[in-house]
Amino acid sequence: MIKWLDKTVLRWFVNFLWPEYYRPAENYQPNWKILRNYFFFQKILRINGKVKWPVHFTSLVMGADRIKKGFMCDPGDSPNCYIQAFQGIHFGSNVEIAPGCKLISSNHDLEDFSKAMPSKGPIEIGSNVWIGANCVILPSVKIGSNVVIGAGSIIVKDIPSNSIAVGNPCKVIKDKKLYAVDINKIKLNRNIQKPKKGNTVE
Numbered sequence: 534m535i536k537w538l539d540k541t542v543l544r545w546f547v548n549f550l551w552p553e554y555y556r557p558a559e560n561y562q563p564n565w566k567i568l569r570n571y572f573f574f575q576k577i578l579r580i581n582g583k584v585k586w587p588v589h590f591t592s593l594v595m596g597a598d599r600i601k602k603g604f605m606c607d608p609g610d611s612p613n614c615y616i617q618a619f620q621g622i623h624f625g626s627n628v629e630i631a632p633g634c635k636l637i638s639s640n641h642d643l644e645d646f647s648k649a650m651p652s653k654g655p656i657e658i659g660s661n662v663w664i665g666a667n668c669v670i671l672p673s674v675k676i677g678s679n680v681v682i683g684a685g686s687i688i689v690k691d692i693p694s695n696s697i698a699v700g701n702p703c704k705v706i707k708d709k710k711l712y713a714v715d716i717n718k719i720k721l722n723r724n725i726q727k728p729k730k731g732n733t734v735e
Contacts, residue, residue: 621655
């Protein structure tokens with residue numbers, strides 16, 4: 534009875550509250566946990582209230598309307614993240630952002646701190662990417678697909694696909710094998726059009 538309720542009524546409720554929440558329909562966090570962890574702070578107290586996916590109450594997402602993302606990607610759902618997307622942030626699918634990360638799409642003008650410095654474009658992050666705890670990603674950085682960024686890294690330059698990178702400044706330390714799961718075959722909690730490109734989905 535409880536599983537049926539979670540997969541029907543509570544699933545509908547979660548989909549209604551967060552229209553850009555795309556996660557596996559099976560073997561993932563149950564809907565009652567999503568409601569328990571995010572509903573009160575985000576929908577009642579309105580902390581990150583305008584964001585269309587679950588965001589942890591200790592995180593801050595600014596400029597959410599300039600974020601483009603695929604499925605299995607909810608920027609700010611981990612604790613203590615700061616996502617500033619005024620100049621745009623584009624995520625692929627299956628992007629996990631660990632606690633404490635900072636993604637900063639624009640910086641202050643050096644001559645007038647009240648103004649934003651123009652950037653060279655949005656931050657771009659591919660698919661099948663894991664960003665370790667307490668990383669900082671700076672404006673206009675491009676991270677390819679199938680990438681792992683080590684905890685505490687400061688990413689100031691582009692990181693190519695199929696790599697593991699770490700450090701300050703962040704550098705590639707070795708190649709990474711292809712992601713083992715074809716994420717396009719995963720059944721999601723709601724319908725979404727997925728590209729037919731196997732595990733290299735952008």
